[in-house]
Amino acid sequence: MSQDTRRKILKAAVAASALSAVPFISARAQSKAIRIGIPTAITGGYALLGSQAQRTCRLVQKMVNAKGGVIGRPVEFLYQDTAGDPAAAVRKSQELVERDGCRILTGVIVSSEAAAMLPKLEEWNALFISHGNGDGRLTAELYVPRFFRANTSAPMGARALALYLRDTPQKKFMAIASDAAWGRSSNKAFEEQIKKVGKDLVDQVFAPVANKDYSPYITKIMQSGAEGCYVALQGDEARAFYSQAQQYKLPQRVQFYTEIVAQADIKVLGKDAIGLMGSSRYPITYDIPENKTFLEAFRKEHPNELPDWTDGEMYQALMVLFAGIEKAKSDEPMKIVAAMEDLEVTSVKGPIKMRKCDHQGENQGFVVKVAQNKNFSEPVGEIVKIYPREQITPDCRKSSYST
Amino acid sequence: MDFVSFALTQCLSALSQAAILFFVACGLTLIFGIMRVVNFAHGVIFMLGAYVGYTAARISGSFIAALIVAPIVVGIAGIAFERLLLRHIYGRREGGSDLLLTFGLAVVLSELIRLAWGAQPLSLPAPEPLLGALFILGQPFPVYRVFLIALGVVAGIGVWQFLERTRAGLLIRAVSQNPEMVHALGVDVGLVRSGVFGLGCAMAALGGVLAAPLLTAFLGMGTNIVIDAFVIVIIGGMGSFLGSVIGSVLVAFVQVIGTYYFAELALAFMYLLMLAVLIVRPGGLLGKEE
Numbered sequence: 001m002s003q004d005t006r007r008k009i010l011k012a013a014v015a016a017s018a019l020s021a022v023p024f025i026s027a028r029a030q031s032k033a034i035r036i037g038i039p040t041a042i043t044g045g046y047a048l049l050g051s052q053a054q055r056t057c058r059l060v061q062k063m064v065n066a067k068g069g070v071i072g073r074p075v076e077f078l079y080q081d082t083a084g085d086p087a088a089a090v091r092k093s094q095e096l097v098e099r100d101g102c103r104i105l106t107g108v109i110v111s112s113e114a115a116a117m118l119p120k121l122e123e124w125n126a127l128f129i130s131h132g133n134g135d136g137r138l139t140a141e142l143y144v145p146r147f148f149r150a151n152t153s154a155p156m157g158a159r160a161l162a163l164y165l166r167d168t169p170q171k172k173f174m175a176i177a178s179d180a181a182w183g184r185s186s187n188k189a190f191e192e193q194i195k196k197v198g199k200d201l202v203d204q205v206f207a208p209v210a211n212k213d214y215s216p217y218i219t220k221i222m223q224s225g226a227e228g229c230y231v232a233l234q235g236d237e238a239r240a241f242y243s244q245a246q247q248y249k250l251p252q253r254v255q256f257y258t259e260i261v262a263q264a265d266i267k268v269l270g271k272d273a274i275g276l277m278g279s280s281r282y283p284i285t286y287d288i289p290e291n292k293t294f295l296e297a298f299r300k301e302h303p304n305e306l307p308d309w310t311d312g313e314m315y316q317a318l319m320v321l322f323a324g325i326e327k328a329k330s331d332e333p334m335k336i337v338a339a340m341e342d343l344e345v346t347s348v349k350g351p352i353k354m355r356k357c358d359h360q361g362e363n364q365g366f367v368v369k370v371a372q373n374k375n376f377s378e379p380v381g382e383i384v385k386i387y388p389r390e391q392i393t394p395d396c397r398k399s400s401y402s403t
Numbered sequence: 404m405d406f407v408s409f410a411l412t413q414c415l416s417a418l419s420q421a422a423i424l425f426f427v428a429c430g431l432t433l434i435f436g437i438m439r440v441v442n443f444a445h446g447v448i449f450m451l452g453a454y455v456g457y458t459a460a461r462i463s464g465s466f467i468a469a470l471i472v473a474p475i476v477v478g479i480a481g482i483a484f485e486r487l488l489l490r491h492i493y494g495r496r497e498g499g500s501d502l503l504l505t506f507g508l509a510v511v512l513s514e515l516i517r518l519a520w521g522a523q524p525l526s527l528p529a530p531e532p533l534l535g536a537l538f539i540l541g542q543p544f545p546v547y548r549v550f551l552i553a554l555g556v557v558a559g560i561g562v563w564q565f566l567e568r569t570r571a572g573l574l575i576r577a578v579s580q581n582p583e584m585v586h587a588l589g590v591d592v593g594l595v596r597s598g599v600f601g602l603g604c605a606m607a608a609l610g611g612v613l614a615a616p617l618l619t620a621f622l623g624m625g626t627n628i629v630i631d632a633f634v635i636v637i638i639g640g641m642g643s644f645l646g647s648v649i650g651s652v653l654v655a656f657v658q659v660i661g662t663y664y665f666a667e668l669a670l671a672f673m674y675l676l677m678l679a680v681l682i683v684r685p686g687g688l689l690g691k692e693e
Contacts, residue, residue: 043514051521208669212420212618212628213420213617213658215416215419215659217662218410219416223409236624240617240618247545265524272530334621
C-alpha cells in the first residue's frame with residue numbers, strides 16, 4: 001500500500017468515526033444532566049441552614065427527576081462546603097463552575113458570601129439565584145444582571161412587620177439586631193418603616209455576631225419602657241436571646257416581633273416560643289395546593305421533621321429557576337436570565353414575580369404567631385396577616401419604600 | 404429601675420457569666436501550666452460536654468445526671484487522647500506540634516459531633532426549680548443564674564483546695580514547677596499529666612452543660628468562648644489557677660458593663676483590657692514572665 005493510499009484510508013476512517021459520533025454526542029447532550037452548584041455551609045456555625053438547603057435540593061432532585069427532569073434532562077446538584085466564609089464561598093463556587101461545569105449556583109447561606117460572589121459571576125459566565133440571602137443591598141447597590149433573589153429580603157420582612165404594627169395598640173418599640181449585614185439591613189428597614197407608620201422607636205442595639213450573654217440587652221429592653229421589641233437575630237443568637245429573655249420573664253412585659261420565625265428555633269424553645277410573633281419567610285401553615293404538595297413530599301422524606309423557612313425558600317427558588325429554564329428551553333445562563341425577567345410562578349408562598357428592574361422576587365408578606373396546631377407535632381407559625389406583594393417589595397434597586 | 408437595683412443585677416449577671424468562663428479557662432490554664440500545651444480543642448470539648456449532657460439528660464430525664472455524666476465521659480475521653488496521642492509530642496514541640504495536634508482534634512471532634520448528633524440545635528433546659536426568677540429590689544433575676552454563681556464559687560473553692568491541700572494537688576504543682584525532679588523522686592509524671600488533661604476537659608464539659616440552658620447546644624457553640632478563655636488565661640497568667648478566677652471575673656464584668664454602655668465596642672474592651680495587663684505585667688496578673 002502506497003503512502004497516499006494509507007493517508008486516504010486514515011482520513012476516511014477519522015471522518016467516518018466523526019460522523020458516526022455526531023448522533024451519539026447529540027443524544028448524550030440531550031440527556032446530559034443540568035448541573036446546579038450548591039456552595040453552602042456544610043460545616044461550621046451555619047451548618048444547620050446548609051443542611052436544610054441540601055435536604056430540600058435532594059428532595060427536589062428526586063421529585064423533578066421522577067417526572068422526567070427539566071426540559072427533558074435530569075437535574076443534578078453538586079455540593080461544596082463554604083463554612084459560611086465569603087472567601088471560601090468564592091473559591092468553592094469557582095471550583096463548581098470551572099471544574100464541575102455548574103453554571104447555575106444557589107444554596108448560599110450568608111449574605112456576605114453572596115456579596116463576595118456577585119462581582120465574579122460575569123467572569124464565570126454563571127447565574128446565581130438566592131434562596132435566603134436577606135441583605136437588601138444585593139438587589140440594590142450591589143445589583144448585577146446575573147443575580148436573582150427569589151426569597152423575601154430583610155427589608156421585606158421588616159416591612160411586613162411594620163405594616164402589621166401600624167394597626168396594633170402598642171406605641172413604643174425597641175429593636176435588637178445582629179451586628180451583621182443581614183441584621184443591620186433588617187434594622188435599618190424596620191427603623192425607617194416604624195417611624196413612617198407613626199410609632200416610636202425608643203432605642204436600638206446591635207449585638208456582636210455569636211454573642212453569648214444577652215443580659216445587658218435584656219436590662220436595656222426592660223429599662224426602655226418599650227411595649228414591643230423587634231428582634232433581628234437568627235439561629236443560635238436568636239435561641240440564646242429568647243432562652244435568656246424567658247429566664248428574665250421578659251415576654252410577660254414586652255411582646256417580641258421577630259424578623260424571621262424559624263422552625264428550628266421553635267422546636268428547641270418548645271413552649272417558650274408560643275406567643276412569639278414575627279415575619280415569616282415561609283409560613284408552613286399556608287393553605288394552598290402548592291404548599292400542600294411540598295409539605296406532603298417533605299414529610300414523606302423526613303417523617304420526624306418539619307420544613308423550616310430555608311426549606312420553603314429553597315424549594316421556591318428552585319421552582320422559579322426550573323420555570324426559567326423551561327421558558328428559555330436551555331440551561332445557558334444568559335438565556336435563563338432573559339427568561340426569568342418578569343417571570344411569574346405560583347409557589348409554596350403563593351404568587352411570585354421576578355421583576356425585571358432589579359431581579360428581586362415580589363413575594364407576599366406574612367405575619368405569623370407561634371401556636372400549637374393539631375396538624376403538627378410541635379408549635380408552628382399560624383398566619384395572622386398576609387400583605388400583597390406590591391406593598392412588601394421595595395422600590396426598584398432600593399432597600400427602601402417611597403410609600 | 405433605680406441605679407442600685409440596676410447595678411446589683413448587672414453585677415450578678417457578670418458573676419454568672421464569669422462562672423461559665425471560669426470552667427473553661429480554669430481547665431485551659433491547668434493544662435498549660437502542667438503540660439505546656441496550648442489546647443486549641445478546648446472550645447470543642449466545651450461543646451462536646453453540652454451534647455453529652457443533652458444525651459444524659461434525655462436518657463435519665465435529669466439535668467443533675469447531665470452535670471455528673473458529661474464531665475466523667477469527656478474527662479475519660481480527654482485522658483484517652485492524652486495517652487494515645489498527645490504524650491508522643493512532649494519531646495518535640497519546636498514546630499508547634501501541640502498546636503497542630505489539638506487543632507486537628509478540634510476539627511475532627513466537631514465533625515464527629517455533627518455526624519453523631521446532627522446539625523439541628525438541641526434543647527437542654529434547666530430543671531423546673533431553677534426556671535423561675537427572684538425579685539431583687541423589684542427587678543427580676545433568673546434563679547438559674549444564681550445557681551451558676553453558687554456552683555462557680557463552690558467549684559473554684561473546690562479546685563483551689565484540691566490543688567493546695569491534697570497530695571494529688573501537691574504533685575500537680577510540683578510537676579508544673581519541675582517535672583524532671585518529680586520524676587526522679589519516683590512519681591509517674593505521665594499519670595499526673597493524663598489526670599490534669601482529663602480534669603481540664605471535665606471542667607470544660609461541665610461548663611458546656613451549664614451553658615446549654617442559656618445558649619442551647621449547637622455546632623460552633625465553643626468557638627467564641629474559647630477565645631474568651633484564651634484572653635482570660637493571658638490576663639490571669641498562663642498556668643495560674645487564681646489568675647484564671649480573677650481573669651474570668653474581669654472579662655465578664657468588662658463584657659457585661661461594656662455591652663450595656665457601649666454595645667458596639669464591647670468586644671474591643673476585652674482586648675483593650677488584655678493589652679493593658681500585658682503592658683503592665685507581660686506575664687499576666689499572677690503569671691511568671693518567661
